[in-house]
Amino acid sequence: MHSLKFWGWGVRWLRDSSLWPKRSTTMKRTWVKTTCALQEGQKENFFLWLSEFKIEGAWELDEQTVMVYSREPLPEPPALFVKKWQKEQEEEEEWGEKWREYFKTIRIDEELVIRPPWEKKTRARFDIVIYPAYAFGTGHHPTTEGCLRFIKKYFREGLSFLDLGVGSGILSILALKMGACRVCAVDIDPLAIEEVERNLTLNGIDISKVELLLGDIATVGGEFDFIVANIGPYFHLEYLPKMQRLLTGKGKILLSGFEVQDLPPIEEKIHQVGLTVLDAMVLSSWVSLVCQNS
Ligand SMILES: C[S@@+](CC[C@H](N)C(=O)[O-])C[C@H]1O[C@@H](n2cnc3c(N)ncnc32)[C@H](O)[C@@H]1O
Structure with a gap:
């Protein structure tokens, strides 16, 4: 399954449009956030292991750290792939806020800017809007x-x-x-x-x-x-x-x-x-x- 590989590369948020922070329900759902410090050279293996579970999204914080969101707690990751890990609960609204925080305008050079739709239009010659979702x-x-x-x-x-x-x-x-x-x-x-x-x-x-x-x-x-x-x-x-x-x-x-x-x-x-x-x-x-x- 090729697409799994790309989870390890960056952002693969769930297709669930409820992630878009426009919810009007009073019931707050919770997410489990698991932050994993990976063993060197084990990123691919970690993502293969992760593919066994139902997760909502994964995010590479840096070369060695991956943050995973799931509805249910993940089992303990194998020590062969993960040095240290930490589990926290978050309410959905917090996720919505965080999600927006991650996606800010990026300036590639003087002329080229990539921004999510909620950030202000820039004067760059190429001002590209990308809605951060699943792709x-x-x-x-x-x-x-x-x-x-x-x-x-x-x-x-x-x-x-x-x-x-x-x-x-x-x-x-x-x-x-x-x-x-x-x-x-x-x-x-x-x-x-x-x-x-x-x-x-x-x-x-x-x-x-x-x-x-x-x-x-x-x-x-x-x-x-x-x-x-x-x-x-x-x-x-x-x-x-x-x-x-x-x-x-x-x-x-x-x-x-x-x-x-x-x-x-x-x-x-x-x-x-x-x-x-x-x-x-x-x-x-x-x-x-x-x-x-x-
Ligand atoms: C790393 S992403 C690149 C996305 C975008 N072009 C970029 O540069 O950011 C790779 C994309 O290739 C797609 N893909 C993987 N294998 C493919 C194949 N054999 N033929 C066409 N697309 C494929 C994946 O679904 C994914 O959307």
Whole structure:
């Protein structure tokens, strides 16, 4: 189940719209917040363990600390994965408040700002609104940030854009605001597709401007000037040949979603399919690469 991996990367809040703080009921529900200090190198295993339980959301506070919200208390996490852990009860209203506190305006650079709908519009040239919900891509994670920075650097008005693993739609929205002539966005998760529609609307973009596909890369046809895939290393290793076939001669492929230790086989694959690395960025050990035909 691929999507589990992404819980470990950032924000995967529950699809339950009751999380949006607009409740009028007098009954306060409670949440259990479990904060876990992870053993080194055990993040993936911890999230696999976590997948056995019904949780409402997980949040990476930093590289080694994860906060999990659930309705029922979690069992004691295995000592092999977790050094220290702490359980607390919170009332729903408190969650609502906290949730808003986590999502503040982020400034990627002078021209690019990402903000939730409840924060004030900025004067940035690209003022992007993302409703933080279930889909990945609020701009907080280093992989999304790396992609946003490289799109800013290499994408140009009038180019076509393919967004593999669109998530919240954040990258496609930037490409559209930069003047993409055509955008195709793909995700295997139906909830992501719904959220892209909501985020397009929040940004005043007509939904019909984006070809939104539920599925994987096999659903995509044609050629694109700019392809982005912020998905795990397994995806790049398997689908780089297909990505290269979808690329126009002078086009660029932006790969992200993997850490420095995953780089060697990916670089080898890049060369195997006739691409070269034009630019690279590492943010908190997460790598983003821009490739082009050799
Ligand atoms: C890390 S998120 C990236 C979201 C957003 N593009 C960003 O950069 O913040 C990866 C997304 O890829 C989707 N995904 C995972 N495997 C996929 C596949 N084989 N084909 C298409 N989408 C996939 C997930 O559902 C998820 O929404």
